[in-house]
Amino acid sequence: DQQVKQNSPSLSVQEGRISILNCDYTNSMFDYFLWYKKYPAEGPTFLISISSIKDKNEDGRFTVFLNKSAKHLSLHIVPSQPGDSAVYFCAASATGNQFYFGTGTSLTVIP
Amino acid sequence: GAVVSQHPSWVICKSGTSVKIECRSLDFQATTMFWYRQFPKQSLMLMATSNEGSKATYEQGVEKDKFLINHASLTLSTLTVTSAHPEDSSFYICSGLGTYNEQFFGPGTRLTVL
Numbered sequence: 122d123q124q125v126k127q128n129s130p131s132l133s134v135q136e137g138r139i140s141i142l143n144c145d146y147t148n149s150m151f152d153y154f155l156w157y158k159k160y161p162a163e164g165p166t167f168l169i170s171i172s173s174i175k176d177k178n179e180d181g182r183f184t185v186f187l188n189k190s191a192k193h194l195s196l197h198i199v200p201s202q203p204g205d206s207a208v209y210f211c212a213a214s215a216t217g218n219q220f221y222f223g224t225g226t227s228l229t230v231i232p
Numbered sequence: 233g234a235v236v237s238q239h240p241s242w243v244i245c246k247s248g249t250s251v252k253i254e255c256r257s258l259d260f261q262a263t264t265m266f267w268y269r270q271f272p273k274q275s276l277m278l279m280a281t282s283n284e285g286s287k288a289t290y291e292q293g294v295e296k297d298k299f300l301i302n303h304a305s306l307t308l309s310t311l312t313v314t315s316a317h318p319e320d321s322s323f324y325i326c327s328g329l330g331t332y333n334e335q336f337f338g339p340g341t342r343l344t345v346l
Contacts, residue, residue, distance in 0.1 A: 130334065165276045165278075220340055221339065222336075224335065
């Protein structure tokens with residue numbers, strides 16, 4: 122059973138607008154969350170993380186929001202750029218470093 | 233949903249020994265599987281792409297003779313770390329490629345080499 126879910130397999134956004142990628146999880150023991158970005162034929166690249174003691178973490182154009190009660194996290198990209206077009210994975214772990222990944226959301230930023 | 237398992241989840245071995253890690257797709261057939269290595273709080277590093285019935289494609293800088301990959305069936309790929317050394321200690325994650333090119337990740341295997 123998927124413990125981490127990304128229910129939108131794809132998303133298209135106009136350049137300059139906000140991209141919102143969503144991720145839901147089922148295990149309340151998860152306390153560390155990651156977002157990865159992946160270009161075709163490359164390995165995923167770490168983007169941003171958040172621990173369960175925070176509800177927001179910001180790094181430049183990227184902000185991750187965590188709603189623990191809803192077991193939901195989201196990645197906001199503002200403003201979106203064509204170079205942001207990639208597949209985005211969220212991942213979650215509980216203490217012990219075992220990671221659970223979502224299946225990814227393919228973001229297309231239209232110039 | 234599609235599930236990928238890895239075995240073992242944690243292994244400790246002595247320097248110089250070989251360790252085999254299994255990656256299985258439990259409810260789907262994965263013609264292609266990927267092997268990644270992850271250092272603490274860093275990005276996943278793609279090590280190799282494993283295709284059923286053919287030789288794996290290794291990324292630049294990954295020693296194919298040290299990290300042996302076998303993908304003998306549509307549901308099983310194995311990674312063998314030969315003559316392991318402490319610097320090989322890491323978290324190894326596999327993924328299977330689904331029908332629509334989505335990736336299903338395994339839970340990872342933590343290797344500690346003493």
